[in-house]
Amino acid sequence: MAILHVSFGPQHPGSGPMRLILDLEGDIVVKAVPDIGYVHRNIEKLGENRSHIQNVPVLERISNIDSFNASLGYLMAIEEIMGITPPPRAQFIRVIMSELNRIMSHLYGLSISFETSGLLAPLYWGIADRELFLDLAEMVTGSRITYTYAMPGGIREDLPNGFKEQAIKTFNYFEKRLDEYYDMIFENKLYQMRLKGVGVLKPDDAIKLGATGPTLRGSGVKVDVRADEPYATYEQIDFKVITENAGDSFARTLVRFNEIKESMSIIRQSLDKLPEGPIRIKAPLRTPEGEAYARVESGRGEIGYYVISDGTDKPYRVKISAPSFRNISVLPHMLKGAHMADVPIILFSTDPWPFDSDR
Amino acid sequence: MDLIDLAIKILIFPGLAFIITILVFAVWFERKMWARVHLRIGPLHVGKYAGSLQLIADFIKFAGKETIIPSKADKLFFQTTPIIAVLVAGLSMAVIPFSENWIVFKFDLGLLFILAVYSLFPIIILLTGWASNNKYSFIGALRAVFQLLAYWVPLGLSMLGVVMISHSLNLVSIVNAQSKFWFILVQPLGFLVCFIAALAESERTPFDIPEAEGEIIWGWITEYTGINFGLFMVANYLRLYISSLIITTLFLGGWLGPRFLPPIAWVIIKSMIVLTAIIIVKTSFPRVRMDQLLRIGWRILIPLAILNVAFTLALIQLVPSIVV
């Protein structure tokens, strides 16, 4: 049969600003080549010309719906080079904001992935419920999506009064809503028919090809930076690493769904254990010479920051290892042999975010 | 006299004016219903009562937009297929009875006529997809043809049970035969198969893969803009409403009902109930994939429909008084 070359995106409602060049034989994908680079801003070069505090707003734009995690990694690397440790209260608040971002990012990613399979109602529900968490973030930092909230040595401002009560109220409401979501989506026989067995990634391939985050955990591999290399105050908090064994799109989506509940539990524990104290310590203006590699678990996977400092207040080299960059490179393996109708389903089950794969 | 009667029936009821009014209402109702399930409000501003004239505003917007014809498209077919689609969709309205007398064309082979009209749609869709000269349109058109052909057979088979009991293909006689009890009570399996097949024939979720927005943009309608797009939307909704009218006529007793409302009102109410069921199905289920769809059509629905025919045969032998 003749091969039909189809360009899936970038002007496509089902792809986001990246392109997949598909070779179709009938309805089956024979080869898929991702084409990224449509939103390349070369943030690593920009980072070399700015001081550390100026870099925080630039670097959090690699992943704007998950921006706190993006800036946290950079600051952890800087603080390691400087040799300072933020005070415990700042670390706990960083964990709270980090998990809040994870919930927001997962809700957004899940809503979009439900829409690709044809299920429209959860798309609207997810975006509407996400507003409650954006309101919580606005209470603390003043903005909804990109915060510039953390800084070298700690965080900018303390939590406002009434945050804890508002957060608990939101979580109590949302935990009930999660049960409704589960009944509507994951118990839906047609949804299971569309997603189970589609885009299977075996655990050995996942590790070898470099998958990360829920894509890796959906194949049964228990790798999570928060558990492997606890940063901030994750060692003092009790949480589970969520995995599913099937390795198909259903498993990956279910991993992200269950992580939302886990994040809410982490925030509850942090709010209970929050100590009194200062929220930042003074960081030196010039960083000593040195280098550090910091790893953070964001909604999509592990963000790695490799920072080399040469003694001035600007970094010599900032290298960002982005989760979507690694996950999208696994796509050709997953898409081989899939139906064309499954392409957006598999694509969105890995939660691609072209802004951080392009940087 | 006869000519004036025909003119009233074609132009006003159940003809052109009625179709336009009921479509405006049906689309408004559908959008409001979706919005409630999605936790939104839906159309709100246009029209004095909660956005009821939204569809008219949309249609005026469509009419005002520029019609873009791709340079490599087949100009003759590209421009005529929307009109043909609307005409063919409206054609089956001619034999559907809204009461004993309110029917445009009394036809002894009414049911067969409707099935024949349904079989015209694959041709129109294939023409549309081919004339657009676009890969996505073509893929969408092929999918639509496969789907419509696969579900046309169960649609026809499910109606066989009704024909066997009422001994007629004339829609007026079929409704009259339900004066003792509605056919849904003796043909539950037939009703189910007909409902599912009608959903697939009207290209509605969960069977809307030819128009799956996530993958092939708008499927076979991708290249159409402006008034052409509007006409295709009209044709699609008309197909949907006619499907619900057919289900009402065949299984839910048509215009029969208690005397306090005129018969026409009963038809409209019942078809609206069927439409509500179709809308709820749309909001609750994801799309079925092409090969799964064909598997359901050929391997599950056809055996069920044949089972229904066997069941009806047995029923007629055992309870001869069912047959009118």
Place this chain on the structure above:
Amino acid sequence: MSLDLENKLAEEIKSHFLEAEVKVQRKSRITVFIGRELMIEIARYLNKKMGFDQVVSVSGVDKIKENAFIIVYHIWSTSKKVLVTLKTQVPRDNPSLPSLIKIFEGVNWHEKETHEMFGIKFEGHPDLGRLLLPEGWDGKFPLRKDFTLTQ
């Protein structure tokens, strides 16, 4: 915090590769600096014998003052939970080194991006073409220190 595991691993690397400079920076961080000829051998050893299975990052560093490029591979072990930073140096006017793609399949795009940004050739890589930069780019390498942003 005890660094027993890291020290043990560092000892093992040093005993097998005498020319390497091995240092334990902190918990879960070991740095190894080695010449480019031994890169494939040490990568194979780390992968097969010591359980380092995931390459999380590949980056180039432009040491323009020393007229050299440093290429850094960060390799994580999912079982031992330790990160090895494998560094090597190549001269700036002829930057090329063997690709590790046959040992770690996941370095494909990472090496492609490093080539695109710095101009470092990875011998044996199947396709060092365009990844992030637009088509029709004039061939300069953006992350080198002599490429200023106003160009």
